[in-house]
Amino acid sequence: MADPRAPKAPDASRRSERSRRAIFDAALALVGEVGYDKLTIEGIASRAGVGKQTIYRWWPSKAAVLLDAFGAVVDEYDHEGLPDTGDLAADLKFVLRATADEFNDAAWQAPYRALAAAGVNDEELSRTFVARLMEPSTRVYVDRLRAAQETGEVAPGVDLRIATEMLLSPFSQRWLMRTGELTHDYVDTLVDLVLHGLRPRG
Amino acid sequence: MADPRAPKAPDASRRSERSRRAIFDAALALVGEVGYDKLTIEGIASRAGVGKQTIYRWWPSKAAVLLDAFGAVVDEYDHEGLPDTGDLAADLKFVLRATADEFNDAAWQAPYRALAAAGVNDEELSRTFVARLMEPSTRVYVDRLRAAQETGEVAPGVDLRIATEMLLSPFSQRWLMRTGELTHDYVDTLVDLVLHGLRPRG
Amino acid sequence: MADPRAPKAPDASRRSERSRRAIFDAALALVGEVGYDKLTIEGIASRAGVGKQTIYRWWPSKAAVLLDAFGAVVDEYDHEGLPDTGDLAADLKFVLRATADEFNDAAWQAPYRALAAAGVNDEELSRTFVARLMEPSTRVYVDRLRAAQETGEVAPGVDLRIATEMLLSPFSQRWLMRTGELTHDYVDTLVDLVLHGLRPRG
């Protein structure tokens, strides 16, 4: 029973896949070239060889377009859990070093920064951004820490969500606010310091 | 030795203090009312009873106006160091609880969020933002931790800058990305977890 | 064969007739109310209930708008030739008296003056102004004088273009520069004096 007040419900089954792809490509290319503030719907449409209405039909804002576009890229990566060699510190350092390298890659910077920034001012967008892009990566750390908690490497009773934040937030914050470099040394120091705090006491 | 290529250097000594104040008030009021994206230079000028050119003469962007405006407010606070009762955990919890309350205050939210977001996409702005608004607050934590290190509460050799990040970044990140509430309980748990990691090993 | 350097060619077939009309009406009304110098594109757009871009899309300047607007009004008049009763003097006086009355009408004054003035400083505009508004009225005089030349009322060999100027220029000049009134008496005297000069000699 459709809401008769609804303005229009475009028929998703007839949607042009070609246009969708072209819009994603254009959006990602443009945000890298001109930055988020100068990214425009008209620019995306023109670069994609698409009518403006085709964008407005399927997305409510340029942030939503970019989120979908970036999400499509991210989804192509496998999201296996973290490795579990039995050495928690080594496992965390290994993955975080790889993540640091990723964040230092220019192709990721522009869209990720843009979306993070847009989310800061737009509550709904930030919820989607967190759920779609941040939560999946966060969860694997929580899972690995839980495994470590079960083997006694991490003290029982520690709030793993907060523990993960202690690990990932300094990392993200440094990058977002440019308060420091994301080097492998930094990652190692951070992991050691955090794990020390999580270790069973006494 | 002035740069002869400089387009024009307005004479700061003739600047109207009345206009400057009115612009700050208008900017802060408007960013709270309509949000950063709908904040416009024209809107600020009109609300402040000021010509647009008076804004363009002294600031390069709306972000710069807002940064100055918010900075002026922040500067009115005393920036004493953290209390030092000898109990590091208690001191940190006391101050962080107060900060949490501050961040939950709507009047602070709008401009701070706006500037953080703008900084994410604008390197130069982010440097100013960090130096002007974040660094002063961060430094007092570093100082308090150094004092604690000297009394042996904190292990020698710990990188205090990173330690401070472990404390403040999860806090900021939660707030910026809305991944959780800033409650007193959260603050207490975070402080305990972090301090445990900093404690001398034994 | 389109000029590829041309910036953009708006599609005239999609043009809104309603907007075009509204712009003409607004331009003519405003030039009468506030005068040419205080006539603004923004004012026209606002009065016409039209976006500024809709004006800039189709006209290069406010003078061009006004020229089209006034031209559209003028085109509604029939441009029959002058009457030919066989009495040249009477025919000229009859038409020139009517023209004098027209020029003394406030509704004609504002746009005509404005365009004449704009043309003085803008060569291209003046060419259009002359071709579109002045030439058609001038031609009918030349034609009538030619007929008179064939009947012998006007001396053969007289340059009819210059003869027409002798008749019309004093008239226009008086009005433009406000050096005198355009009365029926003035018209009669002028016609008599000019025709005397054109009469066959001997």
Next chain:
Amino acid sequence: MADPRAPKAPDASRRSERSRRAIFDAALALVGEVGYDKLTIEGIASRAGVGKQTIYRWWPSKAAVLLDAFGAVVDEYDHEGLPDTGDLAADLKFVLRATADEFNDAAWQAPYRALAAAGVNDEELSRTFVARLMEPSTRVYVDRLRAAQETGEVAPGVDLRIATEMLLSPFSQRWLMRTGELTHDYVDTLVDLVLHGLRPRG
């Protein structure tokens, strides 16, 4: 007895002659370089090395400045009457040919055109323009024609003001509206045609 409502009465005796000259020079130079529409008070002030207020103190508009500036130049010419060799046609042709050459000189064009155009839309300005610049040149023609009327070359009873208009208006109009060239041939034809009309009848 000064009008106490008058906002301010600058003391003309203290006026800086140096500034006045510089303003005239700047105005005439600029109107030639950029045209009347792009001539600005700020531009004149800056070029003249003068404060804007110094212009506003002494003139009400840029047209007034230009009128004074051009008038000062014109006043340096002697305004003797027309020559009177006894041959009216020859005398008129001689002077009108010289005038045609003058009007074809670029240095005269810009300010004269500008003032004529400004006068079309501004009644008060046009009165001053006519009285200051046009009337003196016109009067010498009227005087010469009166002399001719007394010798019988021109029919008694002819309105000399209108006769002069028949001679000068076609000339000015051609130039203002660019409807034709001001050649010596043109001048000769015009003079002959007009004089024929003025000749005693019978």
Next chain:
DNA sequence: ACATAAACGAGACGGTACGTCAGGTCTTTCA
């Protein structure tokens, strides 16, 4: 296979804000 309805490309439209320019007023500083 073909009718038909939707999505599509294109882009004109009424708007808002941009950043710039100049107008005319006012104040400060200097000679």
Next chain:
DNA sequence: TGAAAGACCTGACGTACCGTCTCGTTTATGT
């Protein structure tokens, strides 16, 4: 105290995009 310098408020400029709204033109079933 007149003049230079220039900051100020005002308001129009011409441009860029916004989001909405037609226009024909594909395209993709569904009978």
